[in-house]
Amino acid sequence: MTSLVTPGAGAAAPAPGVSRTDLPGGVRVVTETVPGVRSVSLGIWIAIGSRDETSEQAGAAHYLEHLLFKGTARRTAAGIAEEMDAVGGELNAFTAKEHTCYYAHVLDTDLPLAVDVLADVVTDAQLAHTDVELERGVVLEEIAMRDDDPEDLLGELFDATLFGDHPLGRPVIGSEESIRGMSRETLYEFWRGEYTTPRMIVAAAGNLAHNHVVDLVGTALARAAERAGADARPVPPRTAGTRFTPGAGPRLALHTEDTEQAHLLLGVPALDRHDPRRTALAVLNTALGGGLSSRLFQQVREQRGLAYSVYSSIATYADAGSLSVYAGCAPERLGEVVGVARDVLAGVAADGLTPAELARAQGSMRGGLVLGLEDTSSRMNRLGRSELDHGRQRSITESLERISAVTGEDVAAVAAELFAAPLTAAVVGPYDDEDDLPAALRDLA
Template identity: 65%
Template sequence: MTLLAPSGPTPGAGAASNSDEVTLSLLPSGLRVVTEPLPGVRSASVGVWIGAGSRDEVAGQAGAAHFLEHLLFKGTARRTSVRIAEEIDAVGGELNAFTAKEHTCFYAQVLDTDLPLAVDLLVDVVTAATMTPADVELERAVVLEEIAMRADDPEDMLGEVFDTALFGDHPLGRPVIGSQASVEALTQAGLHGFWRERYTPPRMVLAAAGNVEHARVLELAEAAFPAAPAGTPLAPRQGPPVATGEARVEVHHADTEQAHLMLGVRGLDRRDERRTALEVLNTALGGGLSSRLFQQVREQRGLAYSVYSATTSYADAGQLAVYAGCQPDRLGEVTSVIREVLDSVAERGLTDAEVARAKGALRGGLVLGLEDSASRMSRIGRHELDYGRQRSIRQTLDAIEAVTPDDVAAIAAEVLNRPLTTAVIGPVDEAPS
């Protein structure tokens, strides 16, 4: 699929491009509409993706993007919050949103016959929220409760502590949800300004998948979105790579039954062509029952119930992290075993059999994970926002198949030798040596 270059002329609604069954149209406002039909399903999933997340917040705005995720559902010029809930419940649908570091998504999943309602509801919420002072204060209390609830979940909290340790003062190091102090300080005017500045058609992608027709989705989008000046889609986010930081250690004492440990390094940004090799490495390290970490930490030594690794990629940075939860008196041994595994793979790479298993796991997980309309909608929406183009499933499968043990060894030697960051939450006062 070829995306019209952001610097080129803005086409009318009829201009479209195709990649396999994915079709893109660009409206004069700069809004992109991308669809993927799925024969044989009766569902339709639609999402409005906005290229704004927590890393776009400046001083005094921490938590604003997430706050808006809540606040916009409180009512619009045409609907109260109760009516929004009643309309989606009346058709047995799902209506929700989530906020990440680089984007926000408002989405709905309904029967195909209820697609017009889903599009109208989503666009109404995203573009016409009333955001009254009373609603701001009501939702502030809800967000503060969410922050308190997160503090009671050490595994969830650990991810934020680790991000802060790994990225330091960089915006990627800030919690998406903000803090109690920052949320208490947010004002109606500040939230409204962030919304009006960031929630504009050129920053948005409307994605739909399921039993949908592109022309119909385009028609619904044109009818639902308010009139807007001509615009050019915002180019995919990019910037100079975030420099590899120093090794850091963060320990938060908490009266929990387990000690929760996360070890990790800076990874690759999402435009790095070696990301597929990194995913193979990650899968072999801690992505399944046969992975090195699961076998060494749990199966052979019984040191932890939960142990896994994961990667995350952003426009200009990334990370690879290992999590384990264990009894506090086993924290030192667990840490040592994880480090031994990472050091071994960094020095010698993986076996051919490990690489083959990891590639098979990635292929199977990709295909099985895309068997519903919601996952397909998410895939095409994120690809359009993050890359300005689509990558077919076949292309992704071919990229996985092309990875060799030498590719994995090379990326392991580079990434796993970077400074190691450690984060711990539990009944301990210092990190294991």
């Protein structure tokens, strides 16, 4: 059943050492052999995230991330931890808006243990009532910790303002109200209903043999595959469908907090991950605020000394995206920071990038891509995300070529389109109400 990943039409050949197999029950196994290492990173990726929850389930995917490690039919929570500690391995998970990943990083000789533990946790957890109550308190503490971190709180406030009632506007972690009201039955139904093998991708990178991984995964997930049925097919990647369009609601949100700094996110809706212009968007983001030579860093920090931390970032989803600028500054300087940031965005929208900015951004992206794949965990993440998001693997060579192919005209066109849209802003800081904010922000209300 083993087959090399098949690239899309006209695409370059996949990277050497990358293989893919579909197992009964719809499980996909994607691996990459990395010469010269003695470790393996393994992840079970599930095509379910916070955007797939109902209002009653808000925060369920993240809540499960805690609960599944609390014990299975064969292992206690302490036993899971002890087995991994005994081999010096790492075991963890993360939840995002469109997917969840349970992963391990171990010595190559301990790969069978990692596969067995991860599959056991993901498919055969107990979800005991006592553990649900215990972890409810832990998740509530995590929400409180989030509320004490202005940058984390700011990000969720920005998403809620930009996306409104769209599921992407909800926090991954849920709310205090939703977590307090979450029943064990709701969690169990979400887990059993959504954590099915057609939604699962097992990605592994390191010193491994693909067929060996396939055999291990086939055995470990056999019972889960039987529940899905031998004829079950893998769930295809999310498509763009109906693209998100912003509503007519307020575009300014303020969270009053007695902080030493004002924290700002200023941004616009951007491209979804299926948009062929997404590489041009990435180049634009890098030139705007992706490094020490970026336009925002130079204008806000180096030339004016208005903020210590200033950067831009992008988020891409199946049907939506965002580009945002973050800055943390003294409260009395917020107006000037907003003015400079808006001028930078307007300047790029009007005139695009200079040839030097374009070349630096492309070079930074090429270097970051290659250097970021020097460990097995990064490669495993690339495998899992690519399979989930696009249903195929793009070789490093192909990715580098796409970056190099972006022209100044490509970036200018994307910038002009995005920054023609009204700006959305979120602020966390010591302001009693929106009237206390600078005029450069109040006009967004």
